[in-house]
Amino acid sequence: MFIQLTNVSKTYPNGVRALIDASLRINKGEFVFLVGASGAGKSTIIKLLFREERASRGQVMINGKTLNRLRDGRVPHLRRNIGIIFQDFKLLPTKSVHDNVAFALQVVGASTREIREKVPAVLSLVGLEKKAEFFPTQLSGGEQQRVCIARAVVNNPSLVLADEPTGNLDPDTSWDIMNLLLNINKRGTTIVMATHAKDIVDSLRKRVVAMERGRILRDEEKGGYGSEL
Amino acid sequence: MSFSSLRYVVKETALSLRRNAWMSLASVSTVAISLIILGFALTLVYNTNQLASNIESNIEISVFLRTDQTPDQVQQIQAQIEGMPGVKSVTLLGKDQALAQIQSGLSSDLLQNLGGKNPLPDKLTVKTDSAGLVKDLAANISPISGVDAVRYGQGLVDKIIQFTHWMRWIGLALIGLLAVASIVLISITIRLTVFARRKEVQIMKFVGATDWFIRWPFLLEGMILGLCGALLASALVVYGYTGLVAILQDNLTFIPLINSRQFIMNLVLLMLVSGALIGSLGSMVSLRRFLKV
Numbered sequence: 046m047f048i049q050l051t052n053v054s055k056t057y058p059n060g061v062r063a064l065i066d067a068s069l070r071i072n073k074g075e076f077v078f079l080v081g082a083s084g085a086g087k088s089t090i091i092k093l094l095f096r097e098e099r100a101s102r103g104q105v106m107i108n109g110k111t112l113n114r115l116r117d118g119r120v121p122h123l124r125r126n127i128g129i130i131f132q133d134f135k136l137l138p139t140k141s142v143h144d145n146v147a148f149a150l151q152v153v154g155a156s157t158r159e160i161r162e163k164v165p166a167v168l169s170l171v172g173l174e175k176k177a178e179f180f181p182t183q184l185s186g187g188e189q190q191r192v193c194i195a196r197a198v199v200n201n202p203s204l205v206l207a208d209e210p211t212g213n214l215d216p217d218t219s220w221d222i223m224n225l226l227l228n229i230n231k232r233g234t235t236i237v238m239a240t241h242a243k244d245i246v247d248s249l250r251k252r253v254v255a256m257e258r259g260r261i262l263r264d265e266e267k268g269g270y271g272s273e274l
Numbered sequence: 275m276s277f278s279s280l281r282y283v284v285k286e287t288a289l290s291l292r293r294n295a296w297m298s299l300a301s302v303s304t305v306a307i308s309l310i311i312l313g314f315a316l317t318l319v320y321n322t323n324q325l326a327s328n329i330e331s332n333i334e335i336s337v338f339l340r341t342d343q344t345p346d347q348v349q350q351i352q353a354q355i356e357g358m359p360g361v362k363s364v365t366l367l368g369k370d371q372a373l374a375q376i377q378s379g380l381s382s383d384l385l386q387n388l389g390g391k392n393p394l395p396d397k398l399t400v401k402t403d404s405a406g407l408v409k410d411l412a413a414n415i416s417p418i419s420g421v422d423a424v425r426y427g428q429g430l431v432d433k434i435i436q437f438t439h440w441m442r443w444i445g446l447a448l449i450g451l452l453a454v455a456s457i458v459l460i461s462i463t464i465r466l467t468v469f470a471r472r473k474e475v476q477i478m479k480f481v482g483a484t485d486w487f488i489r490w491p492f493l494l495e496g497m498i499l500g501l502c503g504a505l506l507a508s509a510l511v512v513y514g515y516t517g518l519v520a521i522l523q524d525n526l527t528f529i530p531l532i533n534s535r536q537f538i539m540n541l542v543l544l545m546l547v548s549g550a551l552i553g554s555l556g557s558m559v560s561l562r563r564f565l566k567v
Binding site for chain 1: 279282293473474476479480482483484487
């Protein structure tokens with residue numbers, strides 16, 4: 046799966062110009078950091094990629110398909126190939142850890158057998174196999190984020206989008222989560238991660254796309270967070 | 275839909291009904307109250323209709339014959355009117371019978387007082403198939419030779435026709451308004467349960483659920499709530515109506531209320547179907563906004 050944004054602009058109905066003439070190409074298997082201050086346009090790029098928003102101008106392509114022209118009825122099928130990780134985890138408080146992850150399989154019509162096989166496997170990948178029957182409120186922030194990651198990857202997507210996944214976590218926990226994401230990336234999954242975590246970006250030396258006020262400022266292989274931001 | 279999806283839908287629906295027990299109760303009461311009003315409005319409209327057609331079918335034309343007609347001529351006129359289209363029946367009240375009827379209320383001998391001559395005319399009573407035909411029939415009957423006068427309460431018939439006509443439309447409009455009001459009320463109530471689960475809906479959209487997959491549990495929930503409300507309302511309406519019929523039949527026998535098993539069955543069936551429809555329509559309406567993610 047590769048991603049290509051060509052001269053993409055996004056203006057929200059309230060007049061905010063969140064993205065201005067942005068072009069970006071991400072290859073299959075890459076790990077890309079989107080960095081920049083709040084309102085720089087990082088989240089907008091993420092939202093464009095899973096078609097929560099449509100581009101106002103320009104073209105967003107995933108795997109050779111133009112998302113601007115994708116019919117609403119096809120959006121669910123696009124999203125089944127994309128895992129999304131949120132800053133606030135977005136777990137269902139009334140479902141156990143196991144059921145929160147199984148939920149992602151159920152809604153795409155997976156069989157009971159598939160659920161019985163895949164959920165324990167992905168829970169042990171994120172190190173939560175012993176807490177399958179716990180409820181989200183009984184877990185720490187880091188553990189909740191692991192559940193969110195498990196839910197994002199249980200469908201075995203080729204792209205994972207992470208919108209500030211460590212934004213609510215302390216530094217040690219953040220590193221645990223990063224290692225988990227790096228692991229998933231090693232298995233061939235493309236990861237696009239929007240973040241403010243300077244030390245993480247600086248020490249991992251991955252590709253960095255720096256943004257400011259809706260424009261792409263800098264795009265570096267093995268980059269750092271940068272001082273201009 | 276696969277079996278595991280079906281199981282998911284049923285489980286989610288049951289779970290949601292249990293979790294939102296109070297909200298569900300509110301929805302059920304809303305449906306029940308709306309349908310109770312609807313049910314009683316329906317019985318009212320049907321009974322008014324029946325009453326109106328009763329009155330209509332009781333409207334008669336009185337045809338008074340000239341006193342010089344022989345019994346043969348009277349029979350001929352009767353046969354001629356019976357042959358007209360729209361005539362249900364023609365009955366003869368002979369002049370002797372008429373006199374006897376008047377005599378029965380008096381003590382002295384009426385015939386003797388009148389000098390041995392009966393001044394009363396023969397009278398034919400014509401019943402028609404419907405009240406609308408009365409005017410035209412009367413116009414056709416009066417030129418027949420031997421007919422002296424035709425009476426049918428001219429102004430009254432027109433008024434009754436107008437009244438029943440309006441009553442039908444007002445009843446239909448009333449029922450239509452109540453149905454719309456019920457749908458609105460239920461969509462508001464179900465919107466609250468959907469709102470409580472909007473996070474769930476959003477996550478479902480994010481992990482790639484189709485809109486119909488998200489809709490089914492809510493649809494089923496709405497339908498069940500609507501049906502429960504309808505059952506409650508049916509029980510109350512049937513109980514209330516049959517009770518009312520029993521009281522009225524004892525005390526106000528001249529009001530002929532519909533009391534057939536068929537009518538009550540139809541009423542219950544109609545209310546159950548309306549309940550299910552209102553419930554599912556309500557949940558569809560309230561879900562629409564939350565699916566746009």
